[in-house]
Amino acid sequence: MSAATLKRAGYWTMHYAIIALYVAFALFPLYWLFKVSLTPTKLLYSEGVRMWPSRTTWENYGFVLTNSDFPRFFLNSVIVSVSTAVLVTVVASGAGYALSRFRFRGKFWLVGLMLITQMFPLVMLISPIFRIFTPLGLTDSLLGLIIVYTAFNIPFATFLMQSFFDGIPKDLEEAAMIDGAHRFTAFRQIILPLTLPGIAATLGFVFTAAWSELLFALMLISKTDASTFPVGLLTFVSKFSVDFGQMTAAGVLALIPACLFFFLIQRYLVRGLTAGAVKG
Amino acid sequence: MSVQAERRPGWHGTRRRFALRMEPYFYASPALIFIVAVMLVPLAIGLSYAFRDITLLNPFSGGFVGVQHFVDLWHDSDFWQALGNTVTWTVASVSLQFFLGLVLALRLYRPFPGRGLVQALVFVPWAVPMFLSGLNFAWLFNPVIGPLPHWLYAVGILSSPENILSDPAIAIWGPIVANVWWGVPFFAITLLAALQSIPPEIYEAAEIDGAGTWRRFADITVPFLAPTIAITVLLRAVWIANAPDLIVAMTGGGPADSTQIVASYIFTQAFKGLDFGYASAVATVLLMLLLVYALIVLMIRQSLLKAS
Amino acid sequence: MATIDIDGVRKRFGNVDVLHGVDLTIADGEFVVLVGPSGCGKSTLLRLIAGLEDISRGAIRIDGERVNDLAPRARDIAMVFQSYALYPHMSVERNMDYSLRLRKTPAERAREAVEGAAGKLGIDRLLQRKPRTLSGGQRQRVAMGRAIVRTPKAFLFDEPLSNLDARLREQMRGEIKKMHQDLGATSIYVTHDQIEAMTLADRIVAMNEGLVQQIGPPRELYEHPTNLFVAGFIGSPAMNFIDATYRREGQNAFLVVGEKRLALDERDVADGTPVTLGLRAEDIAIDADPEDPGAIEATVELVEPLGLGTIVHVQALGTHIKALSLAVVEHRVGSRIWIRPHPEKFHVFEEATGRRLERKAQFAAELPA
Numbered sequence: 007m008s009a010a011t012l013k014r015a016g017y018w019t020m021h022y023a024i025i026a027l028y029v030a031f032a033l034f035p036l037y038w039l040f041k042v043s044l045t046p047t048k049l050l051y052s053e054g055v056r057m058w059p060s061r062t063t064w065e066n067y068g069f070v071l072t073n074s075d076f077p078r079f080f081l082n083s084v085i086v087s088v089s090t091a092v093l094v095t096v097v098a099s100g101a102g103y104a105l106s107r108f109r110f111r112g113k114f115w116l117v118g119l120m121l122i123t124q125m126f127p128l129v130m131l132i133s134p135i136f137r138i139f140t141p142l143g144l145t146d147s148l149l150g151l152i153i154v155y156t157a158f159n160i161p162f163a164t165f166l167m168q169s170f171f172d173g174i175p176k177d178l179e180e181a182a183m184i185d186g187a188h189r190f191t192a193f194r195q196i197i198l199p200l201t202l203p204g205i206a207a208t209l210g211f212v213f214t215a216a217w218s219e220l221l222f223a224l225m226l227i228s229k230t231d232a233s234t235f236p237v238g239l240l241t242f243v244s245k246f247s248v249d250f251g252q253m254t255a256a257g258v259l260a261l262i263p264a265c266l267f268f269f270l271i272q273r274y275l276v277r278g279l280t281a282g283a284v285k286g
Numbered sequence: 287m288s289v290q291a292e293r294r295p296g297w298h299g300t301r302r303r304f305a306l307r308m309e310p311y312f313y314a315s316p317a318l319i320f321i322v323a324v325m326l327v328p329l330a331i332g333l334s335y336a337f338r339d340i341t342l343l344n345p346f347s348g349g350f351v352g353v354q355h356f357v358d359l360w361h362d363s364d365f366w367q368a369l370g371n372t373v374t375w376t377v378a379s380v381s382l383q384f385f386l387g388l389v390l391a392l393r394l395y396r397p398f399p400g401r402g403l404v405q406a407l408v409f410v411p412w413a414v415p416m417f418l419s420g421l422n423f424a425w426l427f428n429p430v431i432g433p434l435p436h437w438l439y440a441v442g443i444l445s446s447p448e449n450i451l452s453d454p455a456i457a458i459w460g461p462i463v464a465n466v467w468w469g470v471p472f473f474a475i476t477l478l479a480a481l482q483s484i485p486p487e488i489y490e491a492a493e494i495d496g497a498g499t500w501r502r503f504a505d506i507t508v509p510f511l512a513p514t515i516a517i518t519v520l521l522r523a524v525w526i527a528n529a530p531d532l533i534v535a536m537t538g539g540g541p542a543d544s545t546q547i548v549a550s551y552i553f554t555q556a557f558k559g560l561d562f563g564y565a566s567a568v569a570t571v572l573l574m575l576l577l578v579y580a581l582i583v584l585m586i587r588q589s590l591l592k593a594s
Numbered sequence: 595m596a597t598i599d600i601d602g603v604r605k606r607f608g609n610v611d612v613l614h615g616v617d618l619t620i621a622d623g624e625f626v627v628l629v630g631p632s633g634c635g636k637s638t639l640l641r642l643i644a645g646l647e648d649i650s651r652g653a654i655r656i657d658g659e660r661v662n663d664l665a666p667r668a669r670d671i672a673m674v675f676q677s678y679a680l681y682p683h684m685s686v687e688r689n690m691d692y693s694l695r696l697r698k699t700p701a702e703r704a705r706e707a708v709e710g711a712a713g714k715l716g717i718d719r720l721l722q723r724k725p726r727t728l729s730g731g732q733r734q735r736v737a738m739g740r741a742i743v744r745t746p747k748a749f750l751f752d753e754p755l756s757n758l759d760a761r762l763r764e765q766m767r768g769e770i771k772k773m774h775q776d777l778g779a780t781s782i783y784v785t786h787d788q789i790e791a792m793t794l795a796d797r798i799v800a801m802n803e804g805l806v807q808q809i810g811p812p813r814e815l816y817e818h819p820t821n822l823f824v825a826g827f828i829g830s831p832a833m834n835f836i837d838a839t840y841r842r843e844g845q846n847a848f849l850v851v852g853e854k855r856l857a858l859d860e861r862d863v864a865d866g867t868p869v870t871l872g873l874r875a876e877d878i879a880i881d882a883d884p885e886d887p888g889a890i891e892a893t894v895e896l897v898e899p900l901g902l903g904t905i906v907h908v909q910a911l912g913t914h915i916k917a918l919s920l921a922v923v924e925h926r927v928g929s930r931i932w933i934r935p936h937p938e939k940f941h942v943f944e945e946a947t948g949r950r951l952e953r954k955a956q957f958a959a960e961l962p963a
């Protein structure tokens with residue numbers, strides 16, 4: 007073997023070694039989560055740190071799904087996340103369209119405002135929002151959460167939608183307007199259908215963000231009935247901190263919708279992130 | 287006469303002009319209303335709380351206390367500790383995420399068999415809700431069900447297989463590890479996009495000019511990536527400094543406030559202490575610090591733009 | 595069909611003036627071609643007529659009705675975009691009947707209209723396809739079809755053929771001409787292509803920097819350009835320009851170029867005025883008789899065979915001159931030849947203003963009539 011071949015072989019060995027290490031790092035925690043959730047409670051203490059338990063069981067999932075409030079939490083989270091995703095997408099489509107197609111007074115300030123909201127600490131808003139929402143009956147209510155999440159996600163979603171609108175030639179809605187359409191009709195019938203991938207990506211992003219939000223849900227919701235999955239899981243953890251099997255089973259369940267949406271949106275990750283990183 | 291009439295647009299015309307002028311606001315206003323009502327107004331109110339005594343359970347609170355909160359803050363050792371922790375937390379998380387993200391992006395940049403699969407797999411942590419990745423790592427650090435303490439003990443980092451989250455001296459590293467695990471994909475994707483925007487001909491030209499792997503990296507990749515890197519790192523740092531989710535989920539700031547960062551301190555004050563006035567004062571200080579930081583970022587950006 | 599009346603129209607974007615007052619009256623059924631260098635405001639003018647931009651000053655009337663404040667949909671105008679702007683998510687049929695559906699035309703009538711238009715354009719077999727599956731020429735036809743389904747008051751074309759290859763362009767040019775003869779629709783057509791302008795137009799409007807320079811039938815712009823801009827813009831190869839001085843001695847007028855004197859008819863301008871002499875390439879004969887007083891000695895610099903004739907680049911009168919001959923020319927580069935510009939075809943422009951200087955005699959003859 008020549009030196010060059012050796013060098014190449016060395017390069018590829020290194021390459022795959024690094025990648026294998028990172029894949030292990032990325033997946034191991036999830037593997038472990040899943041493993042613990044399948045371990046029977048009796049074996050947890052004796053076999054807690056084995057790579058695979060000697061016996062597996064689905065009973066933790068059964069318990070979580072039938073004897074706990076998790077189905078309620080799950081449903082609440084779905085309601086909140088889906089509503090937020092739809093609402094944000096509608097509102098951000100409008101704003102993104104305005105930013106993409108019009109020059110108007112105040113545009114600079116609107117963009118500036120949206121950029122700033124991406125920078126400031128949202129925890130700042132916890133106390134005032136709580137005080138404003140209490141008299142309005144928006145605490146302990148899913149509607150309150152939806153409103154908060156919608157507002158928080160609009161700026162990023164707007165930039166994302168704008169980048170999709172920018173990719174659609176202006177000629178198209180002009181042609182439609184000449185064909186006899188109102189601008190709004192052209193927007194609905196011509197532009198929006200062409201932005202479907204962008205809409206899907208925005209829905210996915212916002213859904214995932216709303217599904218994962220913890221702090222405002224903790225602060226604004228105290229009733230179990232209105233708790234979302236993150237809050238439910240966290241209270242479950244602090245209350246029954248020994249029931250690892252059930253907690254991890256609940257964790258795996260919480261993971262599923264987020265992962266589903268992740269696969270829906272992963273093609274747009276790069277665009278989304280660059281929209282966020284460069285503009286935000 | 288007709289000329290006169292044409293110079294002055296009729297009522298109909300004025301209305302259309304007005305409608306045209308208003309059109310963009312029609313599309314943008316719902317977003318604006320949400321942002322103003324749910325972010326800007328509360329922000330202003332929050333700033334005013336910083337100068338008032340607002341404790342949720344105390345019906346006599348609400349009075350104006352001037353800068354009292356800020357004076358208290360100055361003497362609040364927990365706050366200073368949280369500030370120090372914020373720096374550790376942010377610097378450690380960002381630099382580790384960035385370094386691993388860069389390595390990963392450089393590995394994923396060139397095609398190789400299995401790249402698509404690897405890419406999908408290594409990006410998975412990013413899909414995990416943040417609080418859940420926190421909980422998951424809390425479990426992994428728990429010696430009863432998690433292997434990490436045992437491994438750390440085996441390689442000699444820990445003197446006994448204990449939960450690092452209960453050791454005030456090193457507990458902060460628990461959330462940092464979770465944060466790194468969760469955040470690497472973000473950097474990897476951003477850097478990958480930036481790498482892919484470098485025209486391949488430039489590398490080919492450099493190769494023909496006789497530049498080796500290392501020279502190509504130093505002379506082409508780094509200068510091309512520098513602006514993206516600078517901006518991404520600086521903005522991400524703000525985001526991480528502002529995000530207390532992992533800490534709230536993993537340690538709640540404990541033990542003995544040893545993992546409290548400023549953002550989680552604000553949350554704790556508001557959520558557990560129900561002392562909105564003081565929480566808002568801390569938040570105001572955090573906002574000021576971030577503004578100063580943002581100014582510095584903008585200046586760096588300006589000088590980078592000038593340089594290129 | 596309708597008349598279009600553009601009256602003192604100005605347009606500014608922010609603080610940039612793009613149109614400085616355009617006046618143009620288009621008769622019913624007329625085919626008007628807008629030409630002018632890039633950025634002179636042709637598309638802007640079309641967009642003002644269509645209602646896609648707001649008019650800053652002046653008025654546009656369609657069939658006598660002032661439309662300044664009408665939305666595009668209310669103006670009943672069709673436009674063919676350079677990019678075609680076909681709706682990518684709709685089939686060809688949907689693209690074509692979109693405007694009819696918006697107007698709530700009965701389905702039966704809409705289908706007839708679409709089929710009629712598709713038949714005329716030879717795209718009847720493409721009706722169910724999506725635009726992305728069509729070739730450039732087919733897309734162009736669909737864009738055309740979309741415009742003609744609803745017999746609008748006027749057609750606007752913004753460089754509709756510029757994305758096509760030369761052969762297809764030639765073919766479509768013929769079809770547009772035929773279509774116009776069939777429909778007799780009022781049309782405004784923007785192009786950069788000299789041949790399109792010359793062949794399609796009833797009248798050409800030459801624009802420069804937001805101002806109309808000349809309006810007239812193609813031959814008039816070609817043969818009597820009113821100023822240097824139009825002279826240089828219309829025609830390919832471009833007109834030769836030669837700096838000269840206008841002189842008059844008694845009854846004889848002539849131009850002085852360097853040492854050479856070129857006789858011409860008298861112009862209405864003072865003796866000694868600096869002028870620019872314009873010569874079209876085809877008005878210069880090559881291989882002239884050296885004894886002829888109008889003949890000029892020249893050195894061949896480049897010979898470009900066109901197939902149909904030859905362009906000979908020569909150095910003469912202290913400048914570069916192009917001459918077009920329909921014959922096969924076999925001169926070698928560097929050889930000396932004699933060229934002779936046709937004195938009847940001299941275009942003379944005042945250097946200071948760029949204004950055309952007409953023949954005095956001709957003026958006098960025309961005046962009584």
Ligand SMILES: Nc1ncnc2c1ncn2[C@@H]1O[C@H](COP(=O)(O)OP(=O)(O)OP(=O)(O)O)[C@@H](O)[C@H]1O
Nearest residue numbers: 607608610612630631632633634635636637638639
């Ligand atoms: N929306 C706009 N805002 C500002 N300036 C504009 C706008 N649209 C056009 N312009 C400017 O107006 C001028 C005329 O533009 P227009 O598109 O009408 O040129 P054109 O004659 O069609 O050129 P081309 O032959 O290249 O298509 C240009 O200088 C252009 O930059």
Ligand SMILES: [Mg+2]
Nearest residue numbers: 636637638752
């Ligand atoms: Mg144009």
